[in-house]
Amino acid sequence: MKSPTIFDYPLFALGFRAFFGLAGLSALILIVLWNAIFKGELELGNYFANTYWHAHEMLLGYSVAVIAGFLLTAVRNWTNQPTSTGDQLAGLCLLWLYGRIVPFYAGLLPDALIALIDFSFLPVLAYQVSKPIMQARNYRNLIFIGLLLLLSLGNGLIHAEILGLQENSAWLGIQVVVATIIIMILVIAGRVFPFFTERGLPGTRALKNPVLDVLSIVTATLVFGLQFYNISGVVLALTAVLAVVVNIARVSGWYVQRIWYVPLLWVLYIGYGWIILGFALTAFSAYGLVAPTLALHAFTVGGIGVLTLGMMARVSLGHTGRALRVSNAMAIGFVLINLAALFRVLLPIALPDWYGMLVYVSTLSWLTAFSLFVFVYAPILTTARIDGQEG
Secondary structure (H helix, E strand, O other): OOOOOHHHOHHHOOHHHHHHHHHHHHHHHHHHHHHHHHOOOOOOOOOOOHHHHHHHHHHHHHHHHHHHHHHHHHHHHHHOOOOOOHHHHHHHHHHHHHHHHHHHHEOOEOHHHHHHHHHHHHHHHHHHHHHHHHHOOOHHHHHHHHHHHHHHHHHHHHHHHHOOOOOOOHHHHHHHHHHHHHHHHHHHHHHHHHHHHHHHOOOOOOOOOHHHHHHHHHHHHHHHHHHHOOOOHHHHHHHHHHHHHHHHHHHHHHOOHHHHHOHHHHHHHHHHHHHHHHHHHHHHHOOOOOOHHHHHHHHHHHHHHHHHHHHHHHHHHHOOOOOOOOOHHHHHHHHHHHHHHHHHHHHHHHOHHHHHHHHHHHHHHHHHHHHHHHHHHHHHHHOOOOOOOOO
């Protein structure tokens, strides 16, 4: 009888387990390091400049880990085909982890090797996700392969500037990555929000509107496209307002007042609300009424941060056979992640002189929220399903 190896343990039974665990830990470690750098308490030799490192790691480190865990889990459901598990999943995790570590070996390792290690994760992930999709002829979900490759393009633009291959391409790469993640969230929301709402609130029927689903993607793409080409003023403002209107109309079809009794639902809806606020702040920034960075952080800390925490909490419960109810500790975590966005995005508008303190409070709120996630979900992610099924 073959003795079990580390790859046979539950942590590597399905993609969400290992990657959500890595995401939770990275959300803590990366922000602790960034806070120390931001306050001037720490200087680290790094392949990336400090600001680029923070943006790169939160987007292409933390956020991509959540995306990897979600897709490697969801695609198995969508296609009825196996996705990466065991040693193959562990290899993907190691490749992601190397991408976080090797930038600190700048000077010891060639820059081109550092770039290659970090860049390679997304194409490899896209290949692994595409295999079950193609086997099942589930071509509808090829959109996610395209979005993963767009993320690769954005990552490549960041590395191209650092390697001296392009001038001023890193910021464009960051914009591409943010836009792609937001569009991916909008695509996924159209699939899971109605389902999660109906499942979480028996007797509820969420109204799906394919026209609004398409328009939400189109208007978001137009807003981000205008920003790529530095087009501002009335054109950007009107397009952003249109994105706000379309997305509010879309969400209103799914929304029922009873979601406020279910933390696993309201956290997702509030996360979507931060994305809508991001478009609203983009309209204001087109006229110089607010700083563009506030709109950016509405999309990232608010939209991406809140939604990824909510999705990890919900997916982890559902795919380990547990009841879809979060603990009080995790509900507090959902409040705290929203407070992190509030202190990082909205309060600086009213209290600009307190910016440094507000960022610090936002950081503490973020760290506490993810500390609760790691504490509550580590046992869930590392133990077998309670119903005895695989996964």
